[in-house]
Amino acid sequence: MEKRFIYADNAATTAVSEEVLEAMLPYFREGYGNASSIYKLGRDAQKAVENAREKVAKAIGAEPREIFFTSCGSEADNWAIKGTAELLAKKGKKHIITSVFEHHAVLHTTEYLEKHGFEITYIPVSDKGLINPDDIRKAIREDTALVTIMYANNEIGTIQPINEIAAICNEKGVLFHTDAVQAVGHVDIDVHKQGIDMLSLSGHKIHAQKGIGALYIRKGLILPNLIHGGGQERGKRAGTENVPAIVGLGVAIEAATRNIIEKNAVIVPRRNKLIDNILKLPYTRLNGDKDKRLPGNVNISFEGIEGESLLLMLDMNGICASSGSACTSGSLDPSHVLLSIGLKHEVAHGSLRLSIEDDTTDEDVDYILEVIPKVVKHLRDMSPVWEKMMKGEKYE
Amino acid sequence: MLYSEKVLDHFSNPRNVGEIEDADGIGEIGNAKCGDIMKMYLKIDDNTITDVKFKTFGCGAAVATSSMATELIKGKSINDALKLTNEAVVEALDGLPAVKIHCSVLAEQAVRAALSDYYTRQGIDPVPIVGEIKEPEEE
Numbered sequence: 031m032e033k034r035f036i037y038a039d040n041a042a043t044t045a046v047s048e049e050v051l052e053a054m055l056p057y058f059r060e061g062y063g064n065a066s067s068i069y070k071l072g073r074d075a076q077k078a079v080e081n082a083r084e085k086v087a088k089a090i091g092a093e094p095r096e097i098f099f100t101s102c103g104s105e106a107d108n109w110a111i112k113g114t115a116e117l118l119a120k121k122g123k124k125h126i127i128t129s130v131f132e133h134h135a136v137l138h139t140t141e142y143l144e145k146h147g148f149e150i151t152y153i154p155v156s157d158k159g160l161i162n163p164d165d166i167r168k169a170i171r172e173d174t175a176l177v178t179i180m181y182a183n184n185e186i187g188t189i190q191p192i193n194e195i196a197a198i199c200n201e202k203g204v205l206f207h208t209d210a211v212q213a214v215g216h217v218d219i220d221v222h223k224q225g226i227d228m229l230s231l232s233g234h235k236i237h238a239q240k241g242i243g244a245l246y247i248r249k250g251l252i253l254p255n256l257i258h259g260g261g262q263e264r265g266k267r268a269g270t271e272n273v274p275a276i277v278g279l280g281v282a283i284e285a286a287t288r289n290i291i292e293k294n295a296v297i298v299p300r301r302n303k304l305i306d307n308i309l310k311l312p313y314t315r316l317n318g319d320k321d322k323r324l325p326g327n328v329n330i331s332f333e334g335i336e337g338e339s340l341l342l343m344l345d346m347n348g349i350c351a352s353s354g355s356a357c358t359s360g361s362l363d364p365s366h367v368l369l370s371i372g373l374k375h376e377v378a379h380g381s382l383r384l385s386i387e388d389d390t391t392d393e394d395v396d397y398i399l400e401v402i403p404k405v406v407k408h409l410r411d412m413s414p415v416w417e418k419m420m421k422g423e424k425y426e
Numbered sequence: 427m428l429y430s431e432k433v434l435d436h437f438s439n440p441r442n443v444g445e446i447e448d449a450d451g452i453g454e455i456g457n458a459k460c461g462d463i464m465k466m467y468l469k470i471d472d473n474t475i476t477d478v479k480f481k482t483f484g485c486g487a488a489v490a491t492s493s494m495a496t497e498l499i500k501g502k503s504i505n506d507a508l509k510l511t512n513e514a515v516v517e518a519l520d521g522l523p524a525v526k527i528h529c530s531v532l533a534e535q536a537v538r539a540a541l542s543d544y545y546t547r548q549g550i551d552p553v554p555i556v557g558e559i560k561e562p563e564e565e
Contacts, residue, residue: 336461338485339437346438355485356461364461376458412443414465415458415483 031401035348036394040235040326041184041212041385042352046278047237053281054239057274065271066260075273082280086244089287090210090229091220098245098263099276103211103232104135105256106245109267110207110228111139111178113253115148118175118205127169127177127204129153129161131370133184135230136209140178153179157372158319159188167198176205181213181229185354185367185383186318187327189217196225205251211235211243215286216294216324221246231283233275238282242275293388294325300395301386304328307399311406313419317368317381328384329354331373334416335380335409337364343405344382349398355379376415429486430520436490441497444479451547453539455561456532462488464536466496470544473504480536487526491533494518499537504544508556510537535560 037045046054057078063071065079080094087094100106115126128140130152140150151169155161166177177199182189192208199206207228210219215236221229228251233242247253259268305316305328313333332340337355344351354365356379363369364378373381384398410416418424429437446467456463462484469477478500482492494515499507512530516522522530539559545552 334483336484336488339489342434342437342486374459375461379458379461412440412481412489413483414454414463414481417445417465417481 031397033348034394034397036390036398037350038384038386038390038394038398039350039352040387041187041324041383043234043240044237044387046239047282047285049285050238050278050282054274054278057277061273065273066262075271078273078277079271082276085280085284086231087246089219089283090214090231090246091222091224092246093249095264096221096246096249098247098267099271099279100243100245100256100267101241101272102243103209103230103235104133104243106230106232106243107133107135107178107207107209108139109245109253109256110230110247111136111176112143113256114176114205114207114228115143116254117252119148123173123175125149125151125171125174127151127153127166127174127179129155129179131155131159131183131185131367132178132180133209133211136178136180137366155188155370158322159183159186159317159367159371160319160322161190161195163191163194163198166195167202170198170202170204174202174204176207178207178209181208181210181219182217182324183318183367184212185365186329186371187212187324187385188318189213189322189324192226193224199227200225212324214283216290216326218287218290221248227251233279233282236282236286238278239275242272242279244279296388297325297386297390300390300392301326301328303395304384304386304398305330308402311403315377317371317373324385326386326390328382328386330382331368331377332380332382332406332410333377334413334419335406337379337381339409340380340382340405343409344401347401347405349401352383352385354381354383428523429490430522432494432518432520433487433490433522436493436519437486440480440482440489440493442479442493442500443481445481446477446479449479451540451542451544453536453541453543453559455536455539455559456484457561458483461485462529462532464488464492464532466492466536466540468540468544470504475499475502475504475507484529484532485526487522487529488532490519491515491522491530492536495533495537504541507537507541510534531560 063075065076211232229246234240257268317329337353368378449467450470451468454465467479512534515530542552542556
């Protein structure tokens with residue numbers, strides 16, 4: 031078996047595409063003007079920014095003036111949540127609803143608000159990693175300021191019932207924000223039709239560079255300014271525009287949303303081949319619903335082994351992937367997402383996430399399927415936990 | 427996570443992996459909940475560790491520190507093995523990331539746990555010789 035290099039961690043980040051890089055390059059050395067300047071060099075930069083804004087708006091069914099560029103998805107999440115909190119606290123609304131398995135950009139923000147007098151309801155998720163919209167309905171109160179629920183989970187890839195949740199929020203007159211960082215480019219999004227008030231997105235997950243994101247804010251909703259200073263982003267988020275990055279995001283999101291159905295028709299069978307074959311190994315489980323999940327997401331737990339070891343072994347075989355083990359989360363606890371769907375600590379430690387795209391070939395899939403059983407066997411052979419499992423002893 | 431070449435070497439080609447059927451001392455330390463378990467098997471003849479094997483469930487550093495610990499005590503006297511410190515394991519591996527130092531402590535404790543079991547089997551109270559075995563603390 032010839033060693034290959036396979037990047038199967040596209041949910042972590044993606045390479046800047048050729049198309050995006052080409053579009054960005056002129057704005058470093060030639061079109062370097064400040065978009066606020068009056069002369070042609072500046073006006074051209076401003077045109078490029080506005081052109082990108084149109085592209086982002088079109089990709090998610092918004093109007094250009096509803097798009098505000100940020101430095102990343104986390105910034106967009108912070109702005110949406112803290113901005114809404116500040117806005118509605120004045121009206122006595124100090125209750126926010128979110129879920130237990132949001133990205134830390136949301137969870138750490140709500141935890142911060144909890145310390146500042148807000149009350150947060152954390153909606154549990156099912157063992158399949160799905161939120162029940164009825165739970166949201168029941169949690170909404172008179173003083174609920176915001177519901178913030180991720181579009182798709184970053185670890186287990188489950189796609190949430192966003193339309194139903196948005197409809198409930200609209201009916202109850204509660205603002206609805208969604209972190210769509212993992213969803214954009216993989217599922218069709220139309221913020222107006224879906225009734226979404228705010229949506230966060232990020233460039234580097236869809237082949238733009240790192241350090242650029244955007245927040246969609248429905249017109250009529252006036253959030254407090256995020257950065258005070260100049261008049262950029264209609265005065266709401268000051269700071270000289272990162273023109274090349276913004277241009278890149280525009281091109282990237284246009285490309286990512288151009289042919290979602292065709293792309294997924296290629297990715298989903300390959301992903302299912304990965305899932306079905308890996309699950310043939312004993313003591314494995316798929317994390318997250320198989321159907322309501324992002325097209326390229328595979329998340330499987332292997333009992334008896336630990337995730338970081340698995341990642342290192344895969345890396346030695348040229349495969350880049352990620353895990354929700356404690357060792358990769360930087361704490362003693364494994365991923366909060368895996369715990370939220372009911373996994374025991376010891377099972378969550380042995381999880382693997384592969385996130386593939388349409389450039390992951392059939393040969394790549396076959397290679398991954400050749401490598402995984404070998405490295406899992408290698409690690410299980412040296413695992414005292416596996417030994418006990420095979421002897422039918424308890425190991426907790 | 428920046429691992430030294432030595433750590434990666436011991437992780438990818440761990441020394442002394444396995445079990446000893448008729449071991450004279452077996453020590454196990456850690457728990458699966460925290461993500462690290464080390465099991466150490468010793469064969470002892472005339473106060474000398476003639477053979478040592480290990481099994482580890484854990485991260486790259488856990489595997490590498492167990493592997494290195496077995497190398498450092500194999501062929502040594504019990505007294506030398508009792509002097510093994512986690513610092514010595516770290517040094518032999520050309521260092522460990524700060525968050526992984528606890529793995530080297532586990533390796534040291536696994537050796538001590540196996541020696542403790544050896545003394546217990548001999549009908550000797552291990553505590554005055556080996557000391558108390560420290561289970562990893564939950565942070």
